[in-house]
Amino acid sequence: MEREIGIDELVAAMKAVDEAGRLFEDALAVYGARGPKRTGDDFKVAGGPVQTLQGAEEMARGARRHLADLALIVGYAAAGVEDPVDGRIEAVRKGFTGVSVGGSRMARPLLEPTVRGLRLLLTVDLFEPEFREAVEEVVRAEKATYPDPAAFRVPASAAARSVARPA
Template identity: 75%
Template sequence: MKREIDIDQLVTAMKAVDEAGRLFEEAHAVYEARGLKRNSDDFKVAGGSVQTLQGAEEMALGTRKFLTELALIAGYAAAGLEDRVSGRSTTARAGFTGLAGGGARMARPLLDPTLRGLRLLLAVDFFEPAFRAEIEEVVRAEKATYPDPSMFRIRAASDGAATVGRTP
């Protein structure tokens, strides 16, 4: 009987995700060692210290959470209980949250461990093209793009915006 889930491919992906997670954690530790804090006023600035720290953490945590999902799929598949994880391997190939959003927050140039982790994930023949494109976009981006500064602009009362502190 042919398995629906290729365990060897899954294990290869798990090893790459595990190493990428370690590299993302290393980069996060570097940012923390630099004294970046989340209580800065620059949370509105793409690539600012608050956003960079948040982005690095999102990448590290997203990778670790995803590794747990892969381990669950591999465990059930190895035990011959693939039906218990029906559809999860397809979902896993779509990738995981944290990379695109985290990368969009981070100052450029990205730290070497971050780039190595992203390239490691690109080298694995496991993920769907859309997820691979997200990773490539993070690698190629010349600057942070989140948050968009226009999110924080207050429109003038003449633009039809409500005046703060007044009731109509």
């Protein structure tokens, strides 16, 4: 059974997601100013400059998209028009993947604006417990976990086959 969600709760969520997005964008600006180059093998390093920048981008972009989704729902509700897309409330209650995916890429310690933005998301009653748990995992994580360095290793058997090819 879906619980009733009022405009006030949606607006509170919008304000929190908006502020979190601004904080994520502040952190993104800091990471971007460091000038990481998206070339070479830097993208293969979990917590490296390129992955950290990409993680910050995913958090900021995810917050902005989620804010737009919330605003659409609030607009329909304020107008007294039934939302024409079934399941939209359930989708916004699940949060957005930019937090967990972005956070798994980022170097630790996280910048202060990122931590403040994440903690702000934890205050939103609208979000399901699974999303809050994902946010808490990002805050607690001691290091970046994506990408897994093993993903870039060529198995010895495959390497041997490529070297032993007849001409």
